Amino acid sequence: MIISEYVRVLKARGWMKRNMPFLYSWHAYVGYELDLYEAFRKPKTVEEAAKELSLKEDLLERWVDVGLAIHYLKRTSKEQFKTARSFMLPSSKKDPRSTGVLLKEMMELHIPTLLSYPKLMQTKSKVKQTFDHQQHGPVVAETSALLEQVAYPKIAGLIKKNSMKKIIDAGCGHGGYLKRLSEVFPDLQMTGIELNDQVAKEAGSRCTSCSNIKVECADALSYQPQEKADCVMINNLLHYLSPETRIALFRQMALWLTEGGMISVITPIQHSRHGKQFSSVFNSFFAAFENLYPVPDEEELKIIADSAGMTITDFRPVVKEGGWYFLTMERIGD
Ligand SMILES: C[S@@+](CC[C@H](N)C(=O)[O-])C[C@H]1O[C@@H](n2cnc3c(N)ncnc32)[C@H](O)[C@@H]1O
Numbered sequence: 001m002i003i004s005e006y007v008r009v010l011k012a013r014g015w016m017k018r019n020m021p022f023l024y025s026w027h028a029y030v031g032y033e034l035d036l037y038e039a040f041r042k043p044k045t046v047e048e049a050a051k052e053l054s055l056k057e058d059l060l061e062r063w064v065d066v067g068l069a070i071h072y073l074k075r076t077s078k079e080q081f082k083t084a085r086s087f088m089l090p091s092s093k094k095d096p097r098s099t100g101v102l103l104k105e106m107m108e109l110h111i112p113t114l115l116s117y118p119k120l121m122q123t124k125s126k127v128k129q130t131f132d133h134q135q136h137g138p139v140v141a142e143t144s145a146l147l148e149q150v151a152y153p154k155i156a157g158l159i160k161k162n163s164m165k166k167i168i169d170a171g172c173g174h175g176g177y178l179k180r181l182s183e184v185f186p187d188l189q190m191t192g193i194e195l196n197d198q199v200a201k202e203a204g205s206r207c208t209s210c211s212n213i214k215v216e217c218a219d220a221l222s223y224q225p226q227e228k229a230d231c232v233m234i235n236n237l238l239h240y241l242s243p244e245t246r247i248a249l250f251r252q253m254a255l256w257l258t259e260g261g262m263i264s265v266i267t268p269i270q271h272s273r274h275g276k277q278f279s280s281v282f283n284s285f286f287a288a289f290e291n292l293y294p295v296p297d298e299e300e301l302k303i304i305a306d307s308a309g310m311t312i313t314d315f316r317p318v319v320k321e322g323g324w325y326f327l328t329m330e331r332i333g334d
Contacts, residue, residue, distance in 0.1 A: 101143055170234045272323045
């Protein structure tokens, strides 16, 4: 074989191998969507499972084959199969806390958008895709909440250290942070502001048992609190706002604060020291939509803080590999 032919084969082999991890996500996505891991929780034949779930038997057989190859399924007899390693796999779709929702967002929203890049880039007109907040709002709010577990202690620490009495969560999603905080700080007065009515309704019903939480369906940009707060949280919201709107919102939020009050932010950071792969591809996704915006870099955050008369007083990673940071802003001179 001549050298160039050999290199060509090596390259092709390289791409095949690099694409291998996709197989695991694909299998888990299909398994979650159709609740197949649940169906195979007890040993079953393909025929039985196909009948039970009204699925095409030949395609289910292919999915089972892949599952065996990647050890997500195991054979228990000649004809029967069972879910293996279920601790790693997404739990049933019926479980509202299933990590399958992340696979759903990745496969149905992120990957198709990234695949539209050649077409989007070539289009002469400035037209991009439009992100449908009503359609995707609930899924995005749920996937965002997956970060709570790791980010929550930072916020709880801030509240405790500064003996805060009242906080506002701008873009509270399903109210997960508020609910967790309520369990530890029953006297903390909390208001969640959420633009999407469906998401706000869900937040309200998840927080009904917490008398110290109030959820309002409102636009943070025009919101006027009745009372000032010691802290305004803004978690995973910046990609919804253009750079100019970010400045307007932070100026506004600074007015909601008591003396010595703070703004706390959780967001992926562009060009961050950690997690560049993640934040860069996240930004590629956002940039494909005319109504989403790349996440800021550290420099832009300094400008935002400055224009709100504040300064960044803490800045540290929450999820290093994801480029996700936690930061606080305080008023200069307070
Ligand atoms: C990605 S979710 C994050 C939810 C939550 N903060 C978290 O970190 O888990 C962002 C939420 O902000 C809401 N949102 C977007 N723009 C908003 C605005 N101008 N005012 C209030 N909420 C807004 C969206 O509807 C969405 O539910």
